[in-house]
Each structure stands twice: as C-alpha cells, then as structure tokens.
Amino acid sequence: MSGNQAIQHNTGKFMKHRFLQPSVIELNSRALENNIRFLKRIAGKFVRISSVIKGNAYGHGISTFLPIAEKAGIDHFAVFSANEAYSAIRHKNKDSTRVMIMGMVRDDEMEWAVENDVECYIFEEKRLKAAIAAAKVNKKKASIHLQIETGMNRTGFQENEWERIFEIVKANYSLLSLEGICTHYAGAESAANYFRILKQDRQFQKAIMIAEKVLDKKPAAHASSSAAFLTHPDKHYNMVRIGIAQYGFWPSRETFIHHIKTENLDEGFDPLERVMTLKSEIMSIKQVKTGEFIGYGNIYLAGRDMTIATVPVGYTHGFGRNLTNTGYVLVHGKRCGVVGLVNMNMITINVTHIPNVQKGDEVVLIGKQGNDEITVASFGEMINNLNYEVLTRIPDSIPKIVCSNA
Numbered sequence: 001m002s003g004n005q006a007i008q009h010n011t012g013k014f015m016k017h018r019f020l021q022p023s024v025i026e027l028n029s030r031a032l033e034n035n036i037r038f039l040k041r042i043a044g045k046f047v048r049i050s051s052v053i054k055g056n057a058y059g060h061g062i063s064t065f066l067p068i069a070e071k072a073g074i075d076h077f078a079v080f081s082a083n084e085a086y087s088a089i090r091h092k093n094k095d096s097t098r099v100m101i102m103g104m105v106r107d108d109e110m111e112w113a114v115e116n117d118v119e120c121y122i123f124e125e126k127r128l129k130a131a132i133a134a135a136k137v138n139k140k141k142a143s144i145h146l147q148i149e150t151g152m153n154r155t156g157f158q159e160n161e162w163e164r165i166f167e168i169v170k171a172n173y174s175l176l177s178l179e180g181i182c183t184h185y186a187g188a189e190s191a192a193n194y195f196r197i198l199k200q201d202r203q204f205q206k207a208i209m210i211a212e213k214v215l216d217k218k219p220a221a222h223a224s225s226s227a228a229f230l231t232h233p234d235k236h237y238n239m240v241r242i243g244i245a246q247y248g249f250w251p252s253r254e255t256f257i258h259h260i261k262t263e264n265l266d267e268g269f270d271p272l273e274r275v276m277t278l279k280s281e282i283m284s285i286k287q288v289k290t291g292e293f294i295g296y297g298n299i300y301l302a303g304r305d306m307t308i309a310t311v312p313v314g315y316t317h318g319f320g321r322n323l324t325n326t327g328y329v330l331v332h333g334k335r336c337g338v339v340g341l342v343n344m345n346m347i348t349i350n351v352t353h354i355p356n357v358q359k360g361d362e363v364v365l366i367g368k369q370g371n372d373e374i375t376v377a378s379f380g381e382m383i384n385n386l387n388y389e390v391l392t393r394i395p396d397s398i399p400k401i402v403c404s405n406a
C-alpha cells in the first residue's frame, strides 16, 4: 500500500468521527454590526473607518472576522504585514474593499502589494523607491500612505525629511497614488499622555501644511486609533484606524469613563458589545475529599469535600498559568474558580456549588452565559495584561464559528 493510499484508508475509516476541537470561538455578527453602527455614528458621514485586523484580527481570526466586518459595512482593513495582507485579500468578497499594510513589507514584497492593490505605509526613502520601482514593473500606480514621525519615535519620516519626500512623491505622481499621510499617537488611552498627543498633533498638522504646499493639494490624513477616536473628536481627519473598539472592548477604563461622561450615559451602560465568546466543555467530574491536594504539587488543598471538573483548556490556549487558583469560568451561568495549577491543556475548576453539573456541560472562558459575563478586561486584569495581549495570544488553532445571538 502506498503512503497516499494508507492516508486515504485511514481518513475513510475515521470519517464517522468529527474530531471536534475541545474549545471554540463564537463570533457574534450582530454584536459586530452594533459596534460598527456605534463607531460610524461617532465618525459621521465623511470619516472612513479602517478596521484594524492585525494580530489575526486581535485573536478573532482574519478569515472569519473579515467577511462579517465587510457585511457590516467596512470597506477598508489595516494589517501589520504582507502575510496578513495576503490573508485579508484572500478572504474579502468585494472588489472595492481595500487592504492597507501599516508595518512590515520587505522591498521584494512591494511588487506583490502593488500588483494586488494593497496600500502600504511608507516611512523610509528606500521603501518609497521600492514602491516606485514596483509601480514601474507592474505598470500600475503604487498606493501609499506616508507615515510622519510626530513624537512616537517608532517609524515615520523625520521633520527634516518631509519636504524632500513630498517632492519625490510629486515628481513620481504618474507612479504613485498618495492615499494619505498618517501618524500614530503614543497612548491616547491614558490622560497621562494628553499633552504629548497634543504636541504630536501639532507636528502632524505642520506636516499636512507642508505637504499641501509642496503637492499643491491637501492630502487625506489619518492618525487616530480607538482611544484617540473616542476621546479626541477633533483628530478624526479623513480616516480612523479602529482595532480594539470594533471587537467590543474599550482601550482603557479611562476611555470608557470619558465616553459615558461626555455622552451623559449611565455608568452601567456599555454601547459596545463583545464579539467573541470563547467556550469549552466539561471533560470529567470527580469528588475530592477534604485534605487532598488538587493537581500538580501542593498548589491547592481542598478545605472541604469538593466537586471538581476538568476543562480541556490550558496555557496552550492562551489561558495563562498566572490564572492558577485565581481565574474563573462560567458553568450554568455561575462563576467557578480555577483550583490548582493551569496545565498545558487542562484546568481544574470548582463546581461544588453547581447542582446537576455534568460532563459535556458548556464552559465559558470569555463571554456571556446566563446573566453573567467574563470580559477579556477582567480576564486581563487578573493576569495584569491588557485586552490586546490576552486577545492576540489566543491561538489561531481554536476553530471559529459565526453566530448572531441576540
């Protein structure tokens, strides 16, 4: 039997099994529509929303998230690198949907980007030259965004380069489509950075003015991510790049408080809805007697007779080891604490207080169940992490399904 036949034979034999992954991520398309509506209302008619889907759409999965965002009215997506752009253009359904790379493009990937109408950030003269060369090869304009250094000190053209770069763009108009000039504020989610951001914005406006003078027309501009968008309505320019908020999370508690204060809303009212629910199921249940240790070592001592359930989720699924003895999950709509060490693929939870708990019962790790909810924020705070880090650490191997639960 050849190797291929052996594989086919085995595949056939096991076809009746479903081999479901132990956990699943549900993306709620209705929640996403709500968030996009909310963001569009703030942006108004004339400001475009670019949906930031870097970091595998903040753990939501580019391939699943992009099509539902497109359906919800998004026509521009921002990624970090060429490989993410490749994934984005493979999963978009509309020709008019644009993809923009904000970070890494190797010079040799530029030709591919131009060929596929992918917009690229340009922050070095060498990259600008690579874009011009790629446009010549493709006999097609390269769509570019000139990134301006305004004080973040990461990437972007320094002030002493601005005029020369704008001149190069002007001299190569037949090969370049200048989609915008842009910058990034250094931490608008914290009031501590308020004056730094004002200073950055003054620099940005100066760059726009010089660009207008050199290019004889005012270029489109964009600078704000979720936090600046929500707290600095005067800095929306022509486009905003929204990541975390579209997924239903506030960039910080401060941003949330700022919003409810300025809109005069009740503190308990959150206009954003979480798009993601991360769930698993109970794998096994057992009784543990008072005085027994649970799991590895002597991390958790049962202080009374307990009912313990194992859940097939561990640090390999982004459930950090630091949630040992402190994290919690939802079963039957009730909070159940993690007892003992978080393992690679498993956690043990205390279900003593859940009557009729059974193997196969749903376990929610992030999201709603009954009247309770575990937000990534609380999940994050527990392990001293930002939403961003917790979300992007969720591995892509967890299958995603789209639902539209009310």
Ligand SMILES: Cc1ncc(COP(=O)(O)O)c(C=O)c1O
Residues within 6 Å of the ligand: 052, 102, 184, 224, 225, 226, 227, 241, 242, 243, 244, 245, 251
């Ligand atoms: C350049 C740039 N723009 C926009 C965003 C989106 O940020 P947020 O998720 O806070 O909206 C990011 C994310 O880090 C970014 O790096």
